[in-house]
Each structure stands twice: as C-alpha cells, then as structure tokens.
Amino acid sequence: MSIDGELVVFIICGGLSVIGALGMVLSRKAVHSALFIAMVMINLAILYIANSAPFLGMVQIIVYTGAVMMLFLFVLMVVGVDSSDSLIETIRGQRLFGILFGVALAILLIGGIGSSLGDKPDIGLKAANDEFGGNVEGIANLIFSDYLFAFQATAALLITAGLGAVILTHREAWKPKASQKELSVARFMVGAGHPGNKPNPGVYARHNAVNTPAILPDGSLALDSVPEPVRSRDDSLIVDHRAVSTVVELVESEDQN
C-alpha cells in the first residue's frame, strides 16, 4: 500500500475521531462530552469530503456540529455546566459487563468487517457523482426517484416529533393570566387578607420544614404559609404544638401586664 494523501487524511482524522469518541464516553462533565462529539463529527465530515461526498460532509458540519451540538450545549448551559453524572452503579456489575460486551462487539465488528473487505476493489464515488453531473445533483435524483417514499415518510416523522414536543411541554392556561394591575388591586381588596409578604413556613417554630405552618403572634396557625400542593395532602402538616403553647403563654402574660 502506497502512502498517498487520502491515507494521511484518514490516519489524522480517523485517529482524532476515535480519540474524540473515547473522550466523549470517558469524560465526566457533560460539556466536555458534547465538545468531544463535535470533534468526532467535524473529523467525520472531513473524511466524507475526502471521499468525494462534499454534500454529506457539509450537511454533517452544518446540521450536526452547527445546529444539533450547539443546541445540546445550550441545554447543558440551562441545566448547569457544573453538573456531573453520578458514578455510582445502580445495577451491580453494570460497568464491567458494559465494557466486556463493548469490547466483544468491537472485536466482532472489526474482525468481521476487516476480514470481508480484504479483496474488495475501491469503487469510489466518481462514477456515481458524474452520472447526473455532480454530487448534489446525484443525491437529489436519488431522493426524488428511488427513495421518494422514504423522503416523504420523513415528513410524518418530523410532524410527530413536533407534535410530541408540544404535547409533552405545552401547558394550556386554564385561567387567564392576571395583569400586574389586577394582581395589586386584588392584593389590597377588602377581605384579601394581608397585603404584605406572607409569613414563611416555620416562623416562630423550631422546625423550618416546608410542611410546618407558621405561627402568628396570637398563637394561631398561618396555614397559607405552607405551599398549596403540600397543604392539600392532609397527612403532611406538622404542627409544632410546643411552640404554639409557648407563644400562647407569652401572649397571655403580655395581656396580664
């Protein structure tokens, strides 16, 4: 085998993409993983272009590296860049078996593909690209002839994906959203209660758990200091009876003075 330009490109880009793939699996921080994937994809794109498939290479860079991976990074930024995965195994021996099966699959694939490619001639894309006068033209021809149905069925896939995203994330408003003016009017209405900040859970109490209602200065409980979803579960309120009696005693001794 002679050393030509293609071989050099393959060794550099192929090696880098393997390093990137390993780095993606082995790095603990999600951001590093994402950047490693971007590295794998760029190297693959160069290989595609070197194999006279420029369209695939550019789409790989624009769609995967440009759009998908950057979107991924945005999500990571929202979730928190510093968050790292827990390394505790939930299933015992999972990592060991994972590595074992991974290596076995790699040996099978490398052996299988390697042994069967030995005497295959290089065909290349030149003939296919020339058939319709270019790489993009050739792909367009295939999309609209042999793979027309696959191309059209992808539309159903995209609609389902969009619909699914809406179903899982879009919450319809079941009441009209109050404006700031309406909110402040409602707050000062007669009978609306206390216009200022509500007491925090656990005020005057020795617990500061969210399900411990605050005690008001007269010894009664401020039930609305506990968030509604917690309050609605009737078994979840913890009333600090000793704190209540202390406050009541204080109030009574004040009254006597």
Add this chain to the structure above:
Amino acid sequence: MNTFTAPEIDYVAIAPILIVAIAALLSVLTETFLPRSVRRPVQMILTLISLIGALIVLVINRDIRTITGGGAVAIDGPALVLMGTILILALLSAFLVAERSLDSLGDSFAPSAAALPGSVDEREFSARGYFQTEIWTLFLFAVLGMLAFVVANDLLFMFVALEVMSLPLYLMVGMARRRRLLSQEAALKYFVLGAFSSAFFIFGAGLVYGFAGSISLPEINDALASTAGETLLIVIGMAMLLVGLLFKVGAVPFHQWTPDVYQGAPTPITAFMGATVKVAAFGAMMRLLYVAFSGIQWDWEIILWAVSILSMIIGSLIALTQSDVKRMLAYSAIAQSGFILVGVVAASPSGISAVMFYLIAYGLVTVGTLAVISMVRDSTGEATHLSKWAGLGKKSPVLGAVMAVFMLSLAGIPLTSGFVIKFSVFAAGIAEGDTWLVIAAVVASIIAAFFYVRVIVVMFFSAPNENTASVAVPSIFTTITVAATVTATLVLGIIPQPMIDLLTNAGIFIR
C-alpha cells in the same frame, strides 16, 4: 449525463396507506384550527372513517400484486393480509381509546400530558374535563408507520417506517391518566431502548449495503446469489437488522422493556401496540428474511432458533411468577413471540400463512384481553393485581366467561383460535424438519397453560372477598371490541378453514 426520470407510482395500490396518511395530516389541522369543544368528535370520526375506508379500499385492491414507487413498496399477498390485520386491530383498539365511561375521571389518558403528575394544574385540567385529543393524531401516525413497515421493500424506507411507527407509540405510552409516574418511566425506557435498537437496525443496513452495494431487498438477494461464498459482513449486517426487529416484537434477549411498558402504558395503548406492533414487525421480518436473505437462510435460522427457544421458555417461566395481570400478559407476549418465530424459522409458504394466521388470532385475543382488563376496576383505577380478581367470575359471570375464553385461547385449548394457530405453526415447523424446536415449543405451551388457567381458577374457584374489584359498565365502544374479539376467537377456533384457505392463497412474497 443522465437526466431525472420520475418514479412510477401506482396510486391505486398504495391507496390504503395514502388514506391513513391524509387522515393523519387532517388530524393535525383539526388540532390546530378547530375549537376545543368539537375536536374530540371530529378526531374520533376522522380516525374511524379513515380506518374503515382504508380497509374497504384494501378489499377492493385484493388482487393487486405489484412493486411500485421506485422499488420502495411491494404490494403482495402477505402485505395485503398484514395491512388488513393492522387496520382491523387498530379499529378495535380505536374503540378502546374512545371509551370514556369506565373511569369516573374520563378516558384513559392524561388530561394534559405536560402538567406535572400530582400538581394543581393537573387537578384543574382534570376537573375541567380537558382531553388530550392529540392522542388520535398520534394513533393515526402509528398506524401509518405500521402499514408502511409491512410493504417496505428497501432498508431505508423500512427504517423510516419503523421510526414513524415507534415515535408516536413512545409518546402514547407516557400519557396514562392514572399512575402517571409509572407511565412516564415506561415511556422513557421504551424510547431509550427503542432508539438504541433502531441504531442497530441502521448500522446493519450500512453493513448490508457494504456487501451488496444496494439496500433494495431483491437486489440484496441478487448480490447474495452472485457471490461465491457468503462473507461475515452480510451475516453481521443481517444479525444487526434482526436485533432491531426482534426488539420490536419483544423476543428474548431484547425483551427487557416489555413488562414495564405493558404495565405503565394506558390500557387501550397496551392493547393497540401489543397487537399491531407484533403484526408489523413480524411482517417486516418475514419480508426481510425471505426476500433479501434467503441465500443465507442457514445463518438466520440458527439465530432465530435460539431466540425462539429462549423467548418461549424464559417468557413462560417468568410469567408463572407474576402477580399482576398486565405484567403476566407482557411475559406471555414474549413467549408468544417465541411461538411465532417457530413459524418464521419454517420459512415455507405454509409457514408464512401459519404466521399470518397466528398474528391475526393472537392480535384479536390481545385486544380483547386488555379490553376486559380495562373494565375491572376499584377506587384507584384499574385493579390489575391478581388477588383483586378473586371470585370475579362469580360476581360478574359474563366478564368472567369472556376472559376465560381469551385465556383458553392464549393457552391453546381446542375450540378456540389459540389451538388452531399453535397447531398450524407447529405443523409448519415439523414439515420443515424443526422437530426439536417444536418439541421445545410444546413444552413451553404446557408451562404457559398453567398461568393462563390460573387466572380462570382465581376468577371462578375462589370466593369473592372485600378486596375483589368491581366491573365497570362500559359504553358501546368497549362492548363492540369485546364482542367482536370474543366472537372472532370462537369462530376462528371452530371453523378455521375459510381463513386458512384465504391465507394459503396469500402466502407468497414477490421480488
């Protein structure tokens, strides 16, 4: 330099698929433009009309045998039969989706899938009677994917169809009204594992292309015929394609998702996917193996032999230990996949018809059984624990009798369809010399009979106690489904000959 020539498309031949596709798109527009109050009836009518319409067109098209759309679509006997099966089973499941009188809160689906489980929002949506009508749109897209899956004649279209079928199912599994965390967990598991298995499928397609230089099934067959010795490349590629398909039918060792998804999904969706996904995936599997890979039959027979025996034995044994009816049915579904694989391994025209008969009869029983399960309820929703079924047959004899028919059919007792299908699959296996496989299948059926009969024993031979669930009164929808499935199960069991004749004429894949 060549110029573009448009592919010839036989619109009449693919009309059933087009009808469902158009209905699915109209259903999206319904969601977008119609007011909330009319969406539900419109969606329901649209779904029912399109499914029935597609079925009618299919019957009119029954003599069409053609390859169209640039070689991507093959309409042949098995494709027509399997499309018809999918449409009928989808229709019966659609009635279950439409049911809303069983649960005091409404139908089986979350009023708003986006509201957090247990939140104030969720309670408000429920109290206001909201309904996620998108379920119908997803349902139609899933049916579309299944129809495309059984006619796909190249690996790329097959892959896209597989995804069109799976994606709506992942979503629908996560939309149960009750026990929503369980449902969402099931959806996530199904999605992650499903995406993983799809990756295997497309990897395998890549390797097969590397060998054959084409992804069209007949051309792969030609490439195999013209190559002197088979190479490892095509065998690995074929095995990876099989991983993707065996995952969908829940065969061991790709079965881990099945119990959780069966249990977590809303029961109408369990019925829908339990019945139709098997039909679609086995249809695609047979087309793949018989049309593309008949040249390396010896290789895939060994793989499917092992998978079949493992599925039958492991599915049956684990089902014995289940105390939840839905989980038991899930393991039973794994075992049934093994039985169907006996017919697939047989690889003969009689094997093809036997598998198709199995898919039809098993699909009907699955939909029927889950319809019955959706009626057995207590204050927390469906009562699926077996202890709550104690004495149910005495409390409600009709429901008990219907369930007993389904259980006997799943166990393969004569005079039900289960006996006929098991018999024909085993006969096809013996005719092709797979005697040991059939012996293993018979042993597995005997183990399996135990847990099916146990349900009957619990229902009829133990006294009802204070834990026994009650039977909700269904509306016309569930009643139609249960009546149709139980009638079909008995009729196919007593006079199977017309169906066998029909399928014998349809058991040939075209190249």
